[in-house]
Each structure stands twice: as C-alpha cells, then as structure tokens.
Amino acid sequence: MTADLLVIAKEPVPGRVKTRLTPVHTPERAAELAAAALADTLAAVAATPAGARTLALAGRPGPWLPDGFTVLPQRGDGLDERLAHAFDDAYRGRPLVLVGMDTPQVTPALLGEATAALADHDAVFGPATDGGFWLLGLRVPDPALLLGVPMSRDDTGRRQLARLAGLRVATLPALTDVDTPADAAEVARAAPHTRFAAALNGVPA
Template sequence: MGARQRHLVIFARQPRLGVGKRRLAADVGDVEAVRFARHALDRLIRVLGRDPRWRLWMAVSPDRPLDWVRTGTPLPQGQGDLGARLARVIQALPPGPVVILGSDTPTVARGDVADAFAALRASRAVFGPARDGGYWLIGLRRAPGETLPFSNVRWSTHDTLSDTLANLEGERVSLLREQEDVDDGPALRRYRARRL
C-alpha cells in the first residue's frame, strides 16, 4: 500500500495568542501556552511530515486563513464538537486508512504512526490511550458506508476513550502505548522534565 493510500492527519489550532490551549494558558499564561503550541506542532511536522509511508494532512481551526500551513494539505475542521469535526475530516479524505492525532502530544514518534497503520491491517480501529482517559491517536481502517464511532462520546473527559470503544463493541480494536497530552501546567512540567 503506497503513501498516497495512507492518510496521517494532525488536528491543529493555529498557534496564536489568546486562541486555543486555554487550560494550559490558565496555568502558565498566554505567551507560554502559544510558545508550547508552536513547539509541539513544529516538532510533530518535523518528525512526521515528510515520511514517505503516508500523506500528511493538516486539519486546522479556525477554518480560514489557511496560509499559515506550510507542510501537508490543509483541511478545515469546521464547526461542532470534536466528534463532528473528526467525522467531517475523515469523510473528506480519499479512500484508505486514516490515522489522526492532536497537536498537543509532541512525544509522538514515527514508530507510533507506523505501528498504528500496521495495526489497521487486522483491526477496524486503533487508539493511542492518553493518561487522562482520552486518546492522543485514533486510526480507522475505513470502509464505504461504515458508521463512525463518535456518537454519545463525552469529549474531554475521563470517559472519552471508553465511550468511543463502546461504539466499537464487537469490533477488533488495537491499543498503542499510553502517552500524555500536554493540556495543563503540570503536564507541561512533566514534558519538559522528560526532555532534559
């Protein structure tokens, strides 16, 4: 399967002052939150963006302007909760398996993405569990007309992963290693400590 048939999507909010990362900004201030958002997105693009095994897409918010996206093909996320935005982006992609990750887990490595695509050979879905009960990655094999697993999910809670898994009951699902989203001050301090 060629890179044009595998789709890696990074969900990202344009890193600018006063936009996004509000929980982190409440702990560390707006400037530091923007600095981290830029660092995390730049690192993910540098590590994952030019790999020939997949095509990179950037699902961005706000929907316009798109000129700040320098790598990957931009896609607007559109309106609605995270499930609606995930579904919209997934349905806009050409056929082939898709792996989606957020831009607030800068520890994601090429091997994680490769493992996700490998898992989709035998599984309908793959998740990278996050420490907070959500997930830093979701991958779907995708088939025409399938129902996406985003109904009745309590987003941004400790129940996000379990709710999504419940929507896939009876399906084969794979799990990757647990990682931590950097959503608040303590998570940012842990991330920085690991990098030293």
C-alpha cells in the first residue's frame, strides 16, 4: 500500500515565521527564507511517489504551492494538537508520513525511505539535531501518540519516541532544522543546490 505524504506549514508572512533568524535577518528576509524552505520541501514531496499529498496550512496558499496538493487548515492550539489534527484530517486509510517546513535539505530519497518503512513498521521517526524531530510517519494515526508531548524543546524527540513505545519504529538519519542563523548557514552548505541556499546566498531565483 502506497503511503500518503503530509506537510505542516505556516504561510511565510514577515514577523510570523522564522522569528529566531532575526535580528541577523530582517523579518522580511526571514519570510523569504521560510518561503524558499517551504518550496524546497513541497518540491521534494511532489517528486516522491505517494497515494496523496496534503498541506496542513496556517494561513493562505501562495505561489510556492505546486499542483497536486490538497490544502487543509490547521486546527488546534499547541503544536501537539495541530500535529494530531493534521494526521486525523489527512488520513485516508493509508500510512501517512508528516514533515514540516524547516528541513529544505529533505530529498525524495529520504521521503521514499520513510514511506517504504511503513510497509513493515508501525511508525517511522526522523530525529532533528536540536533534540526534536523533522519527520513522523504512522501506519495508523492515533491522537494519543501526539497529544501532550511538549514541543519545541531539546527533549521533544525523546518524549515523542517514548509515546511510540511498543510500536515497531524505523529511524531515519538526523537532519538539522532551520531555526537560527547558524542552522541556516549549515543547511545551505549541506544542500547548496536548494532554493533555500540560493535565497540565503542572494542568488536570483
């Protein structure tokens, strides 16, 4: 059974996204970098075989959205609620893999590895180098696996994995989330051909 892919993201509006990139970058510049990261992520998802592709979006779609995505509004207050609702809203009876917009270095190969893992695992987990996670795949989503997990902390990944105890979990390579200017520089160096790297380095699109 082919898995579905799900992206959870914010509309890249100045002052509302990538605020930790300021003051090194202006809010407008931070939003440009967020838009580039989101475009890279969506392009990787679009290039990965999937049963369906969904974007759970806080805000409105923009020119960065490619064809082939169903757009659903995010629901909930905290990130744990928004993740749980996104899984619930996008679930169509097939395994479901969720990624955020903070890892523009993600590739179709990595996403394909995640979807393939759900053929014989209950979950797949992509740890982030800051202690969080950049990907979570579930063969059968269950809100109880996410609700109440403290998010945006250095122990978020460990706590999320603890919720998956008893399930067969496959693990992917760790990736760096783009949160700080140092993160942005690291990711751009690691993935120099991305839209994100071009935007950070001032290369015209």
